Amino acid sequence: xxxxxxxxxxxxxxxxxxxxxxxxxxxxxxxxxxxxxxxxxxxxxxxxxxxxxxxxxxxxxxxxxxxxxxxxxxxxxxxxxxxxxxxxxxxxxxxxxxxxxxxxxxxxxxxxxxxxxxxxxxxxxxxxxxxxxxxxxxxxxxxxxxxxx
Numbered sequence: 363x364x365x366x367x368x369x370x371x372x373x374x375x376x377x378x379x380x381x382x383x384x385x386x387x388x389x390x391x392x393x394x395x396x397x398x399x400x401x402x403x404x405x406x407x408x409x410x411x412x413x414x415x416x417x418x419x420x421x422x423x424x425x426x427x428x429x430x431x432x433x434x435x436x437x438x439x440x441x442x443x444x445x446x447x448x449x450x451x452x453x454x455x456x457x458x459x460x461x462x463x464x465x466x467x468x469x470x471x472x473x474x475x476x477x478x479x480x481x482x483x484x485x486x487x488x489x490x491x492x493x494x495x496x497x498x499x500x501x502x503x504x505x506x507x508x509x510x511x
Contacts, residue, residue: 374399384398384399384402385398387401387402391426391428392428392429392430393425393426393427393428393429394429394432397425397426397427400421400425401422401425401426404418404421404422404425405422408422419451423447423450423451424447453489453490456486456487456490456493457490457491457492457493458492459492460478460481460482460487460490460492460493460495460496461492463478463492463496464492464495464496464499467496467499475500475503478496479496479497479500481493482494482496482497482500483497
């Protein structure tokens with residue numbers, strides 16, 4: 363009889379302080395026991411440089427799902443859940459992208475400003491906080507230049 367591969371399973375013996383910290387983490391974040399063990403493990407591997415950012419974000423999102431969210435997602439397929447998580451991560455990245463544009467706005471060439479304003483007006487981006495701020499900044503700048511000219 364061939365036994366299934368189980369070398370990937372870690373059994374950890376935690377002392378009282380580590381166990382208490384893990385239970386507090388589980389309670390504070392509303393996680394299940396396995397996720398409360400995996401999340402700090404993933405965070406540690408990333409902070410020590412053993413996981414690239416993409417892999418880290420994938421597992422951080424996976425192990426940050428609360429028991430309540432998991433219950434609410436019970437009727438959703440894993441594909442739907444992964445699609446929603448991926449979309450949320452993409453929105454976060456796009457918002458950060460527009461945040462960088464906001465920080466550099468005062469030093470940008472007019473053509474670069476127009477590029478970012480055009481990107482901010484795209485339907486998916488109009489919902490992002492930093493894209494809306496960028497559009498406001500562009501409108502203020504346009505208004506100011508029309509008053510001056």
